[in-house]
Amino acid sequence: MILYAGVVLGSLPLCAFEGPAPESKAKALDSWSVRWQPLRPVNGSPVVFHVISPDPLKSLSGKWLEHEVFFFSDAKGKVWEGIAGASLETHAGNYAIQLKGVTAAGKELSFQAPVKVAKGKYHSIAASVPKQYTEPSAEQLKKIDEDKAIKERAFAHVTPEREWSGDFHPPVKAQISDVFGTSRTFNGKTQSVHQGLDYAVPEGTPVAALNSGTVLLAQPLFFEGNCVVLDHGQGLLTLYMHLSKIEVKEGDPIKSGEKIGLSGGTGRATGPHLHVAVRWQGIYLNPATLLGLQLP
């Protein structure tokens, strides 16, 4: 569910990354090394793995939390990077990343390392007003159904190759008006969870791509309004919603920081703002954590 910014919380403490901290590590005697960022992943965290293999590999695949992790290597095949994530529903605990590599000679190597996922601290807003659901008309329901199919098709798309590189950058320079993971409760019952990051920006503010990628979707949708989805490879997508203007088209290659459109309040939004979401293999992840990572 997308939750629309109706409540401006002011300067909220962000679920911040712990700064330029050392990465977490797991090391084996046969010289596998697995490190990851952020240092202490929580449910909802994107996690970037950095793997050094004992021997050069021609391929490395990984599995974590029931998802395939795609790895990208330097030319020598010893240093590998892959992005993954823990869904909001993940319970605190240790989850092993399973690695399988194949050398040029065809020898198979495997390794696993436990990765601790802690419980994230997310906000909860007790709604004091009943939710105002306008009853969609038959025509609107048809559009909602069509959008659903469009989104499912786009979201099913996984490009194993990495298109992103280096740090992820904020799409606008503006105050955050709602963080990721905020749950709205009404009469003590959770109604919806905010699965993105909202920036308080007036209509017409240029919106920049978080990183390099390819435009996967660029069109108006009923709830999301004018929506752009970028595919950054390795199963990672970023979504930009409620735009007043889309300035890219499907298939366009996009550089990190490139303008993709203008902010607005299209779709089901209570006013102009930018909703940015990060999706990895069907899971929504905390954009603020991704933006805080220091990446290769």
Ligand SMILES: [Zn+2]
């Ligand atoms: Zn939002």
